[in-house]
Amino acid sequence: MFDDSTLVEDRIERLHERLGKELFRVLAPVDVTAWKSPGEPVDFATAAEANYDPISSGDRWGPAWSTWWFRMKGTVPAEARGERVHLRVDLGFEGDWAGNQSEGLAYTTAGTPLKGVNPMNRLIPLTGEGLPATIAKAGERLLDDSGAVELLIEAGANPNMGDYMNNPTDLGDLSTRPDTPVWTFGGADLVVRNESVWHLWLDVEVLWGVLKEQPKGSTLRATLLRRLEEAADVVDAQGIQEGADAARAHLAPVIASSAGNSAQIMSAVGHAHIDSAWLWPLRETRRKVARTFSNVLTLAEDYPEFTFACTSAQHYAWLKDGAPALFARVKESIAKGQWHPAGGMWVESDTNLPGGEALVRQFTVGLNWMERELGVAPTCTWLPDSFGYTGALPQIARLSGMTTFFTQKLNWSQTNTLPHHTFWWEGIDGTRIFTHFPPVDCYDSIVSAEEVFKAERNFKEKGRAKRSLLPYGYGDGGGGPVAEMVERARRFADMEGAPRVEFDSPDGFFDKAREEYPDAPVWSGEMYLEFHRGVYTSSAELKRGNREVEAKLAVLEWLGALATERGIDYPLAEVEELWQRALLLQFHDILPGSSIHWVNREARAEYEALRTDIETLIDSLLASRAGGGTGSVEALDGDSGQAAALAGSEVTVVNPSPVIRREVWEHSDGCSLIEVAPLSSAPLSALEVSPTNPVTCETRGSDIVLANGLVEVVIDANGLVSSILDLDAGGRELLAAGQRGNALSVHPDFPSCFDAWELQHQYKRSETVLEEALEVKVVTKTALRACVEVRRTHGDSTFTQRITLDADARAVDFEVHVDWREKHRVLRVGFPLALNARTDRSEIQFGHIDRAIAKNTSWQEAQFEVSGHRWALLEEPGYAVAFANSQTYGHDVRVLDAAAADRRGGVAFGYTLLRSATAPDPEVDLGEHTLRYSLVCGADLAHAHAAGLRLTQPLRETAHALETSAVASIEHREGDTLALIDAVKPADDGSGDLIVRLHEAEGRAGIAHVRFASAPSKVRATNLREKEAPEVAPGLTACSEDPSLYEVSMHEFQIVTLRVARA
Template sequence: MHRTRDRLARFVGESLDGAVRARTAPLRIEAWEVPGEPVPFASAITRPFSPFAVGTEWGRPWSTLWLHVRGRVPADWVRTERHRAEIVVDLGFDGLAPGFQAEALAFRPDGTIIKAISPRNAYLPVEDDEIDVYLELAANPGIHPESHWVTTPLGDRATAGEAPLYRLRELQLALVDREVWALQQDVAVLAGLADELPADHPRTAQLAAALDRMLDAVDPDDVAGSALTARRLLAPALAAPAAASAHTVIATGHAHIDSAWLWPVRETVRKCARTFSNVVALMDEHPDFRFACSSAQQLAWVKESYPDLFERIREKVASGQFVLVGGQWVEPDTNMPSGEATARQLVLGKRFFLEQFGVETREVWLPDTFGYTASLPQVIRLSGSDWFMTQKISWNQTNAMPHHSFWWEGIDGTRVFTHFPPIETYNAELSPAELAHAQRTYRDHDTGTVSLAPFGWGDGGGGPTREMVAAAHRQADLDGSPRIELGTPADFARRARDENPELPVWSGEMYLELHRGTLTSQLRTKQGNRRSEQLLHEAELWAATAAIRVGTPYPADALERVWQRVLLLQFHDILPGSSIAWVHREAEEDHARLARELEAIVQTALAALSGEGDLDLVANAAPLALAGVDALAVGVASRDAAAATITETADGWRLRNGVLDVGVDTAGLIVSLRDASGRDAIAPGESAGLLRLHRDLPDKWDAWDIDRHYRANGLDLREAESIEAAVADGVATVRVHRRFGASTVIQSLALRPGAAAVDLTVEVDWRERHRLLKLTFPLDVHAERSTSEIQFGHVHRPTHVNTSWDEARFEFTAQRWIHVGEEGYGVAVANDSTYGHSVTRETRADGGTTTWLGLSVLRAPTFPDPESDQGEHTLRFSIRPASTLTDAAEEGHRLNGTVRSWRGAREVAPIIRVSDPAVRVETVKLAEDRSGDLVVRLYESSGGRRRVAIEVDADVAEATIVDLLERPVGEAAVPGDASRVELELRAFEIVTLRYRRS
């Protein structure tokens, strides 16, 4: 095959590729450059267009150029079944990667969309002899994801410069020879297959012989004249059927369009139009082609901005070609969003698909996200979905997942069918190499015969091409290759589950052994997300309470609009901090705007509930009693606790409040932390609250990764420029100023009256590059495991590194709190905006164990945002000794702003009470259907079975257990008095109750 390969490469490069176009002809081009942000078609075509020539430079970074292209098909062109006329375009493409450079969308003069132009899909059909086409060219910079170490200024309009990025290389008519094009596809498949088979395989020799016969027969100077003969000679090799034992790949078209990444959100809207227009055009040519689309947000954008295209999509959905999957608003991160946000992704996404298309999606489709929370299986089931697909887990650095199809079991015991496509890409081209990889890597040949392959250009969009469909057709039943069937994800899931219902089980979180830095990068985006989630919880709770108690109109439309934006900002390249500067600047602005809107809703509701008066009130939106006020209630502020005190000692200060005794050294660090029992939580000779600065140069993905070698070096920030200790308003505080590198930090330790925890505040002016700042707590606890809050519960993770799986989990997620303990004693650390955590342990010389808890505070990557996290930040933490998991949850709720104070006339009793504090109310709201029904979502938080009574302080006629979309689970309402419902919940079970109001 080696000799044939060289001969074939020369033939393809010098003769075959050039013969696809039988003839070409020029077109007339005029242009108008948009001076600012993109404008709609109707506005663009009214502007003054000027002559524009092929060869002209164009495209300031992020700019838009409109072209008006006119001409006529030459009269002497004979268009037959063999020949078709096309407009061919080269915008100045850099290489062949679609989605990461210039793109265009083509319109007819009436504003309807034809299709898009991008590398590998750079043609337009000619619909009439008279040509009149508008092209919207997007000068998106070529910020390639492979540029892992590049510091690029192109990620923001302010720094991208004015020089043009592209030169229009080609825009002309072409007469395409279909037979020559088909010969191209035949050769690509057979040559690719021969390259994948072993050199001594009989099929390899047969393929080489067939290709040699073709090369002998074809005339390189007249490929068109000998193309039919060439194809006949290759036909027997293409007709040889696959082996009976061949693996089957169900190939579904796909275009994983990142809702923002190396481009801003506004560009994603246009990418969706380009990709989806390509898809529906391809469907017209190939009725057997199916395309899976997962994000409701992206279709909502198309509906708003491209209504004609949206109607074409509706038609293709109805025909079964455009297949809606996933059911989420976007493809989100699953580690950092709250439980309610995780649920709302499916609530809003599935509602959109149902309302706009009449389709209920049955799977959760997350090909590219950075780890998978152990709560997700139950949320999937409660949404009315029943299986899960992802691809990213194949990127694990250390350990390969043991199966490709299996049951995934969540923390509550719920199981969902799960599949990792063994083709190990969501951007497949369906090449012989990719199909061979899928068959070779599939780990379940003993029990299964089928896998899924999402194919099409993704990340930056583009979608499937006609070449990919041609490859699928040629490999449908081909000797030496897996079989391919063009189908839907549902086709695959049905086949895979039917052939083996007794699948293996994976229990707990699916930890991605990569991209651990996404738990820390772009702190402001993460803080905005945490604040938005909390404000949404408060806004829904108090607005629902005010609607029921005093008749205040419930702001359903405003809340839905805010939820849609918050869920978009949880997309898996926005919340993780792995996008360009433009994206994160807009995310910060959005979160600030949403906070103002939500604050107004909260204040309106609370004012209506409490009235005007002089009482000092506290509104507690937490599901636990805080500040002396019941859960989900408004009460009078308590001021009974005695003030904290500070005593100066020879070695620093001693802070006391009657509950805790805290020793602080002259560096402002905690050296002892004792509760009433006298036990010290801090390991002997160590200091808690210590900031440690590490070199942070990941091997590959800058904003994405924290690699284990960061631990090889670390600078302890002990030196203090100044330190003050004082008591004000009963709070004892030690405040320390430090300087390191080009940065400064103020660390404050505060002990409040009667508090069972010490508060720590870090105010940092961060000016570092490629550094990681960790906040450390060396605890005198023999902890076999750590416990971290996740959505609707918690997970345990071992502190040892017995296995490679344990060792690889050196940085992991916790939400508002983490707890480490031994029998009878534990320590909790809570945070207001930190997600990245680490826990290790060591045995001391005295035989005791020091458990090291680390929180990743800040990073400083330079790609894709060279200014990532530069500037001022404030973070809050607390450490609580002698704590339970409930204590840890209290600290998490307190730090995250669930308690607010103001003055009013009356207290407000909670609208919902639960008899067991381990059963926590996650959400109180009114129903999505605007019926006015009350909806309460709660969950068992301890990990054990609970019998609980739920009381409603409102006139309700009926209580029904419903799914996340607020549809009855089963047929009957909960028996008995609706105002007092008794339930038995299993460990971590989520229950949603819908109350019909009297």
């Protein structure tokens, strides 16, 4: 026969367009008045009493970030009150990004929140079952007896920021946004959806999508084509409204035809990815949560099979605080089994940048809140959008009670693709967690045929497993699933030629996937994202704030443990709130520095507030522990050199770190070499020691030479380090021949996309080394410390570097104070080393990771910029050099170019200190920064850890007479493994028990000995939530000859949590 398939296909496309224009019948217009809130959002009562002015379709409203309230009044005609009537609202919507433009939340006149509106979800049901019935049960009516309806809509004039991930904009903050309207009101009306036409429209859309996925010439494609043609015939003959049901009858058999036993199965889980902050501020996310959750609840009432997964305890907490009626409905939906809390974390945090204890608290604080307030503790770690995943995460998640892990972000990698979609992910300690990447390659599917078949083609486990996860619902700025998505999923339930789609929950999917594929392959180690490498550096002030707040919280909890030992009250609720605030700032677009100026500005202010609030509690605990002290309490950080004079008492030194500290320390009375035990405090006079290796500082020609008998550092006339000798290793030269160390370099930084996120390889193709100095001078010259200061400029930026060598120190300390005024530039510092190292051993949470330095494979080459925490260790057989830092995460290690290396080769280590992207925040990183880092000669793992702690957990000074020994410490014995204490704190349940968390830090199985200040009555191993969990318990033995000493048997990088009941 004549092949008319192309003509018929064109006809079907046209049919779908025609149907889409006939989905609604307009009943009546709606009268709309509006009121602009004069400042930040106000409560409903204030808005309800305001004076409203008329607004019409076509009128402009705004400006960006303003809040407007719209009062809408209309009357449903009597003949339509038996139908399902909707209020249809257009705030001025454009495009299909539901959460990146104007959006609103509708309220009854009594102030009950109803439902959100956005460009993809414009309807508010007024009659019928579902939401109207729910409101009626609560004692309200949406329509009165005459059919009149009145609603108020709180609308945010949020600007469309989609173009500003690559281009600077002044829309990113209240202080810079133009004072002009950004949206055009589109109007509102009362409508009835033509249900038969709507369903036909969906039938045609789905079948047309399936048809396009079938091979040309296939029987199924021809069958679908002809059935759709028959439906078009009916509509053409009878009309759209009159012929819709008859046309559907022609399509029903093909929709009902079975998919067959070999069909893949996709578990459809509704989802709404809500970034806690990003292209909008935190205050807007609070409202996004209410809008999205109300939409989901409305959908759940209409579709009993619908399921929804939602993460982030913080979001639920915001809802409870701001919209308690919606929160109550969420809890009801959880009880029904439709709503499934997931993730377990306080927020969907970054996982590379937070410290180990902070990642633990993301889970414990989040899970404790969810269990307390929602009645459930999720078991699926749901992190779809973070920028890579630390190898420590499997153990942290499993020890928190999580059993599965879900993400999709790794499909963004630009060079390599992970070989699995369903697999066991093995962390650095050997812990495994069952993991899935959805082959649909997104977390916000709309359940289109194109997406469903893409997932089928992509699925790497075909032939071994059949089941994958299909997360659907508008996301990033929220929005969530809509009815059309659920209807598409219904049609894909069992259709010939297509995968099966089933409604499911995260736990339901993982249970089935694990049952069918228990021997899934294993991926071991970190899951590095080959993209967004710039977030290790962007917004350096937030990185500094994070490090400092994490350190201060550790001090606070340790002092809390000391206080409770004496029966002093510990402010448990206040400390939990401090943790919640700190954890929020670790969200995966805040701490990484990829948000608008408003978010960054507030985050910097919040870090400063956290510093103050934590110090206030520390002061209180120091005073209490010291028995009241001598009046006003002063506790100083001790790392700034700005300690004020403390009158009337001897300086007391506090060591809040878990290692012995022997170092030169600046304090209010001067400078001393001291040695102080871990987690203890004592008067300064009891800790001062004489140097074994005092420092000398001399001039040698045009060079300045610092030496202390262990290390010699030569600084040339331009302030560059020309030599570092390890005198303890026979005078070994650490710098490559002819090379200079501590050299600052500035590189062009113009990524091709995602400005603040991306650091792309091409930045290395061009550099300006800051070789010339304005001034080089000695600023400190004593037997305890010698310091050289170097001043430089580049462009509009100024740099003051300090190079310091202390008595008895194997570390050379570096500091750079920068007034950074560049844009689209990256600042780095480099050290070319005469070291034949093969791996970059970088600290991560609760351990370290080894990455190849040579770039022999595409996987290695893609890791040209990596993250690490406080230290990195570069080692050749028999010798190693460590680098430590105060706040810098991004670094690289590369094999030296042939021209820069001698015949033995060498490596270059470099920190990425600062960037200066212009989007989405055009001012990010501009301003003053102080960054510190150290090079440790002849180092080992213990030296590396100690160096990192020295820069990030400084000794503290207090005026209080306070002398304490460690409430718990590691007592290292011959043959023991290296173990470190990570937290000493009161138990979360307020019982008075002591919690001690430690980890094996060497990467080998072994024994650690833990000594307590006094013999405990009982010591139990627990999970991270401080509950006994025998399946994860280490070998724990009390030493018979010493009841204060316990032997802990640990495997490599094991995290051990001990719950100690005091005698």
